[in-house]
Amino acid sequence: MDKVAELFILKSAAIRADLNRVSGEQKIRADKSDLESATDALIAPHMAQIDHQIRIAAERMAEFYQLFYMLENHIRRFVESVLNEAYDDQPWWSKKVPEDVRKYAKGNKDRESREGLPPRSQNPIDYLTFGHLGEIIKSNWDVFAGLFPNCEIERLEKVVARLNLARGPIAHCGYLPEDEVVRLKLAIRDWYALSE
Template structure:
């Protein structure tokens, strides 16, 4: 099966819109996984078993474990053996805030982290749910990504 088998049946304007949105998905995918990697590196430097100790809020642990179990029971290839891969963007923000004493060495201000991560989480929704981003929201995404990395200066 190839794209050519089905693509001709999809309207041209939808394919063009998808190509435009693909750029935004790539940015968000890269950023979200960069944040996961950063959390893992920071918490691993604190404790080898950081996932099972007090570093991850209990509800986030339960939700990630539930998502992994649901995925495993569906019979599809698991996305990862790493439970943090099953966290959503909002949960990543909560992990940072719950461990602010550790992450304060990396980020400039907890309120700024909340604001930037909240903006990114809001912008994530249309990207993840196959809706186009308005022109202003494309600019807002670009600025929010810049703001995130500025928090680390």
């Protein structure tokens, strides 16, 4: 049995090396800068101390972070493009986004600036959380309703709430058990079904 496990580990390492090589060649993922690679070396001895079970859980959770990263940023761009088109000459951010949402974005940007962080964006919508995107859609339902033709606002609210609940453990280094993984994937499907 030990030889089977050893062979599996060696094959997995070879496959991972090939995937990394192909990913780099095809520019599937962004390459690390020299500075980032150098800082990897600074923390490597510390990361080596981390328990194997935590490493396995981290690899598993990375899949869900990636799913939610894509979904949230896709919705962010969707909200922005719809409002840009609907209010092309008007500053929709200051007139069509709820005040508490605008304050949150400004507070987030100001806090990061005070800490000396480089700005993540010039676009205030990039300083919001997933739940805020739902608030913007709700407060502009007259614009978005036509894009969700078979959907009442209450249904949209429920889907956004389910997604936001699933986001918590992903964003805050929790772990999703299998039932929650299924719920997350169904909620993602539900989001896209809203516009069908």
